[in-house]
Amino acid sequence: LVIPGMSESSSISPILPAVQSLDSLVWLGHGGDSGTNMQQWGLPVHFFCGTSSSPGLNSKNCLTEGLSDAFCCGLSALPSADLMFRMQNGNCALVLNLRSDLWGHSRGPGSLSLGADLCWSVGRDYREAIRHYYLALVTSGIIKRKFNSVKKNSVVTAPAFDTWGQETATNKTQSNFDQTLLTSMYESLKNAGMKPGTFIIDQKWEGSYGSLVHSEERFPDFEKFLQRLGDDGFKLGLWAAFIRCDDPAAVGLNPSHMLHGVNGKPITKQELNRDYYLYDFTQPEVERVLIQRVRQFAKRYKPVFVKFDFGYELPSLSLGAPKDMAWAGERLLEKGVAIIVDALHSVDPDIVVMYYSLSPLFIKYFDLHSPDDMFLCTEDYQSEANRRFFFSGLLGEIGMPTFSSTGYDWLSACDIWFDVAAIGSVASLNSFAGDEVGSGPTPLRIAKFNGVSNITRSTNVFTVEPLDTVLIGSTSGAHSSSWVRLEDGEPVLVALRSRRFDGSVGQDHYQDIVRSNASLIISSKSAMGLRETRQLGVVPYGDGEALISIKGTTTNAQVTTHCLGKENRKEVMPVHDGLLRLPLREQLPDGTVVEWIEINLL
Numbered sequence: 299l300v301i302p303g304m305s306e307s308s309s310i311s312p313i314l315p316a317v318q319s320l321d322s323l324v325w326l327g328h329g330g331d332s333g334t335n336m337q338q339w340g341l342p343v344h345f346f347c348g349t350s351s352s353p354g355l356n357s358k359n360c361l362t363e364g365l366s367d368a369f370c371c372g373l374s375a376l377p378s379a380d381l382m383f384r385m386q387n388g389n390c391a392l393v394l395n396l397r398s399d400l401w402g403h404s405r406g407p408g409s410l411s412l413g414a415d416l417c418w419s420v421g422r423d424y425r426e427a428i429r430h431y432y433l434a435l436v437t438s439g440i441i442k443r444k445f446n447s448v449k450k451n452s453v454v455t456a457p458a459f460d461t462w463g464q465e466t467a468t469n470k471t472q473s474n475f476d477q478t479l480l481t482s483m484y485e486s487l488k489n490a491g492m493k494p495g496t497f498i499i500d501q502k503w504e505g506s507y508g509s510l511v512h513s514e515e516r517f518p519d520f521e522k523f524l525q526r527l528g529d530d531g532f533k534l535g536l537w538a539a540f541i542r543c544d545d546p547a548a549v550g551l552n553p554s555h556m557l558h559g560v561n562g563k564p565i566t567k568q569e570l571n572r573d574y575y576l577y578d579f580t581q582p583e584v585e586r587v588l589i590q591r592v593r594q595f596a597k598r599y600k601p602v603f604v605k606f607d608f609g610y611e612l613p614s615l616s617l618g619a620p621k622d623m624a625w626a627g628e629r630l631l632e633k634g635v636a637i638i639v640d641a642l643h644s645v646d647p648d649i650v651v652m653y654y655s656l657s658p659l660f661i662k663y664f665d666l667h668s669p670d671d672m673f674l675c676t677e678d679y680q681s682e683a684n685r686r687f688f689f690s691g692l693l694g695e696i697g698m699p700t701f702s703s704t705g706y707d708w709l710s711a712c713d714i715w716f717d718v719a720a721i722g723s724v725a726s727l728n729s730f731a732g733d734e735v736g737s738g739p740t741p742l743r744i745a746k747f748n749g750v751s752n753i754t755r756s757t758n759v760f761t762v763e764p765l766d767t768v769l770i771g772s773t774s775g776a777h778s779s780s781w782v783r784l785e786d787g788e789p790v791l792v793a794l795r796s797r798r799f800d801g802s803v804g805q806d807h808y809q810d811i812v813r814s815n816a817s818l819i820i821s822s823k824s825a826m827g828l829r830e831t832r833q834l835g836v837v838p839y840g841d842g843e844a845l846i847s848i849k850g851t852t853t854n855a856q857v858t859t860h861c862l863g864k865e866n867r868k869e870v871m872p873v874h875d876g877l878l879r880l881p882l883r884e885q886l887p888d889g890t891v892v893e894w895i896e897i898n899l900l
Contacts, residue, residue, distance in 0.1 A: 461499055477517045
């Protein structure tokens with residue numbers, strides 16, 4: 299069995315031998331506090347996969363000739379029920395949790411329609427089966443592939459910095475987050491030479507949940523800071539927990555407008571010894587207030603990027619329900635997201651919205667996939683990010699790139715940025731005030747962030763293929779050491795590690811484009827593929843030499859080495875017999891740190 303989003307922690311693999319007879323109930327839907335293991339990342343997934351070997355595990359050739367094609371089973375419509383997945387005694391089943399015994403909504407007289415249509419797809423492996431599931435929904439007209447404006451893609455693919463990691467490192471989360479910390483981390487980022495395009499202010503800049511207004515007490519100069527961001531050329535991103543409400547009366551509502559539990563009372567959650575509610579989106583009064591608040595938020599602060607959070611906090615139907623049960627279960631998140639995103643886009647249709655979901659059924663609303671901040675994956679950050687990218691890269695087929703984020707240390711960041719280069723946008727959650735292992739923003743790490751930022755692609759529809767893949771190992775499976783990105787069927791970016799994760803020599807892919815004895819990322823800097831382009835970008839991950847194949851009669855190349863905090867170095871290099879011999883150096887002899895290498899064929 300393959301269950302992406304199986305766990306928020308790296309301790310539980312998404313690849314599970316059925317014979318293990320794991321007894322568990324997990325979410326495939328929006329998530330909720332129903333007593334299952336903690337998930338969060340990837341939800342809602344809305345699908346699962348499987349494959350098998352014949353005549354059985356460990357028999358001769360069982361993983362070659364004996365390995366079956368894979369299937370993927372996913373929703374093609376959202377039910378008014380929670381979508382769960384039960385594993386027991388080696389068997390599995392989709393579970394639709396309606397709980398009409400509690401809410402009385404699915405009862406006669408007359409016929410009742412329960413459940414939702416499923417889409418079954420197959421492929422030579424489970425990753426291809428997932429791809430075919432996504433594409434089946436496109437070709438059947440159930441979803442539409444997303445094509446963004448150039449303006450929107452400039453935000454979707456922009457490098458980003460998020461404040462959450464430093465909030466955590468300095469114990470300034472929640473209501474401890476203040477103007478002093480915000481300003482100091484911004485100064486540190488600029489002093490380090492890091493060049494994100496988007497600066498994301500994370501939890502909790504709001505004075506109270508539901509208001510969507512900054513805390514004037516903790517952030518007395520908030521709007522002056524936002525003006526400074528804009529003047530310095532940064533795009534603004536803001537975090538928001540849109541479904542939460544601290545004080546219904548403060549927004550013109552009352553507790554009856556909040557989601558209710560089985561006991562008939564409003565559901566409350568606790569944070570820092572105080573309670574907050576969850577909006578019931580299905581009530582017209584709530585929809586009106588939420589639309590008004592979201593529009594005011596978008597007009598006042600003008601964010602171009604919104605980090606939507608805590609949709610998985612909606613309760614399961616075993617614990618709570620909305621007033622209008624037609625929007626119960628999986629449809630409740632859809633209802634809330636539609637209200638919020640439509641309100642944002644009524645102010646600015648190019649606002650980018652990011653969420654965790656792997657489900658194709660939310661492609662209309664979400665523009666960027668977040669692999670989450672991996673806070674339960676200490677010392678596994680790069681391994682877990684690689685695995686999450688293995689699945690989320692498929693969303694590029696329908697128009698959703700992946701936002702890289704990082705772990706909570708600097709040690710793993712460069713590897714994570716390497717893996718996301720083909721799949722989406724480079725981002726940092728790192729702290730400039732010291733991290734959990736005492737590492738920090740060295741010049742080499744800052745240079746890698748800037749370098750990879752400069753060679754990532756600016757489109758949102760693409761195909762990503764893993765190049766060195768282990769599939770069904772519970773520990774090693776769903777990982778790849780190297781990647782290729784294709785647009786219109788042509789390779790436009792290749793990220794090649796010199797060694798695979800098992801230690802063997804890598805880089806036997808796309809040798810008609812590049813051969814190298816060091817890890818590197820090579821990207822087309824034009825609309826053409828790597829085989830035809832006249833403009834290339836290279837980020838070296840180690841020292842060595844790359845042999846780049848050049849088509850045509852070109853005899854020279856203008857090579858510009860972009861350096862961290864120093865003047866660029868320009869030189870003309872010869873092209874002999876269709877090959878450019880490019881030295882790869884992370885640091886020049888005088889100690890200058892290299893960000894990336896720009897190649898223009900003359």
